[in-house]
Amino acid sequence: MDRKRILIIIGIVALIIAFGVTIYFVIFRQKTKVADDLPPLNEAEQQRLKLTNEERAAGITEDQKIKEYVEEKRKEIALQTATGESDKYRVIPVLKQKTISPTLSADFSKIIFYSPENKEFYVSNLDGSQVSPITSSGIDKVYDISWSKKKDRAVITLSDNQGLTRNYLIFDINDQKQTTVDSTIKSPTLSPDGEKIAYLFLDKATGTSNISVSNLDGSNWNSVSPFEGEFPIINWNLESKLIYYSEPNTQNNAIAFAANIIGKNFNQLVSNYGLNVNVSNDGNKIVYSGQNVADATTTNLQFYDLQNSKNVDLGVQTFADKCTWLPDNQNLICAIPENLSKCMILPDAYNNYNFISKDSFYLVDTQNNKTTKLASTTQFSQDYDVYNPFMLGEKIMYFTRRQDGLLYAFVMP
Numbered sequence: 001m002d003r004k005r006i007l008i009i010i011g012i013v014a015l016i017i018a019f020g021v022t023i024y025f026v027i028f029r030q031k032t033k034v035a036d037d038l039p040p041l042n043e044a045e046q047q048r049l050k051l052t053n054e055e056r057a058a059g060i061t062e063d064q065k066i067k068e069y070v071e072e073k074r075k076e077i078a079l080q081t082a083t084g085e086s087d088k089y090r091v092i093p094v095l096k097q098k099t100i101s102p103t104l105s106a107d108f109s110k111i112i113f114y115s116p117e118n119k120e121f122y123v124s125n126l127d128g129s130q131v132s133p134i135t136s137s138g139i140d141k142v143y144d145i146s147w148s149k150k151k152d153r154a155v156i157t158l159s160d161n162q163g164l165t166r167n168y169l170i171f172d173i174n175d176q177k178q179t180t181v182d183s184t185i186k187s188p189t190l191s192p193d194g195e196k197i198a199y200l201f202l203d204k205a206t207g208t209s210n211i212s213v214s215n216l217d218g219s220n221w222n223s224v225s226p227f228e229g230e231f232p233i234i235n236w237n238l239e240s241k242l243i244y245y246s247e248p249n250t251q252n253n254a255i256a257f258a259a260n261i262i263g264k265n266f267n268q269l270v271s272n273y274g275l276n277v278n279v280s281n282d283g284n285k286i287v288y289s290g291q292n293v294a295d296a297t298t299t300n301l302q303f304y305d306l307q308n309s310k311n312v313d314l315g316v317q318t319f320a321d322k323c324t325w326l327p328d329n330q331n332l333i334c335a336i337p338e339n340l341s342k343c344m345i346l347p348d349a350y351n352n353y354n355f356i357s358k359d360s361f362y363l364v365d366t367q368n369n370k371t372t373k374l375a376s377t378t379q380f381s382q383d384y385d386v387y388n389p390f391m392l393g394e395k396i397m398y399f400t401r402r403q404d405g406l407l408y409a410f411v412m413p
Helices: 003-028 043-048 053-057 062-083
Strands: 090-093 100-104 111-115 120-124 142-147 153-158 167-172 178-180 185-190 196-203 208-215 222-226 232-238 241-246 253-260 267-279 285-291 300-305 310-317 323-325 331-337 359-365 370-375 386-392 396-401 406-411
Touching: 062 386, 062 396, 062 406, 100 142, 100 386, 100 396, 111 142, 142 185, 153 185, 167 185, 185 232, 196 232, 208 241, 222 253, 232 267, 241 267, 253 285, 267 300, 267 323, 310 331, 310 359, 310 370, 323 386, 331 386
Parallel strands: none
Antiparallel strands: 090 406, 100 111, 111 120, 142 153, 153 167, 167 178, 185 196, 196 208, 208 222, 232 241, 241 253, 253 267, 267 285, 285 300, 300 310, 323 331, 331 359, 359 370, 386 396, 396 406
């Protein structure tokens, strides 16, 4: 048999094998399932369940991630079914009392919140039913609450003058222990495991200040970086990295920084007047809002990828904290005001409650810079000024309505 004929035969065999493999993957291969009662994983969900380097370093396993995903997905589907009309976008009331910093429990099965009227923490079902107290602490003058990832501890900000002056305590939900934070510490934020805090340390002797990390009682501390400003917003959703910046103010060109918790890899990310930052679940991306001049009457939403320093104007006018990331760390659900006015200085007018927005709901794809309207404010019987949104899975977005301080859910088909 000559060489030419051998090559032809080899080529034909290779084509047959390639064709067979293609048929197998397209037709016969079963899509990955993680539970019998859940649909197969799509590509985005498979990517979500892959372990990041940060998670491996923290000792998280694939089984843990899958278990968390299954619990979250089951609760999402159950709530969608319970609310009916699963083919429509709708907003449903969840809680009938005002709350401060409502959040999901660590297993996604409950809602945890603080009641300013009753001065206690409560828990309810995902639809707001069966509300019951879980503390008898009587904590008063609560201004804000920052939760640990496990939802077993919280940093409580106390103020009787709308945050002009602030004191802090660390509260353990399980044993109701209260730990008062030293007056030299400002804006404490719990680590993901709830065992440490990051904060602004004020050195009264020298008049200097820096971002620091320590144990809950202030021991075993180390300085991360210098910082100018009174009340920084500190994000610590990854064990090894902090992202921090000053509270939004249209008079100041604030800078968002990132740094390792031991002071390494310190770098500037973005800057804006009226800067507001929203960090993705994986800590590698942010959306931020503000403007490049002081006293602006507009607020642009932009995207920044920390891994490749990619910056993109998303072409919409809203505040970053009106958005919440989906689990894929690519898409967000954003509430976008339909009644912005050139007469208002932003974000000050909004933050000072001189402006109440009428929001529509959008899907924002940061990878493809695409914005899709999901539901218009005109579709609903009342207006919604969306505040403090958070996701249950991919189809349920909880938020506080600023008009009445009550918790609602935006439910997607």
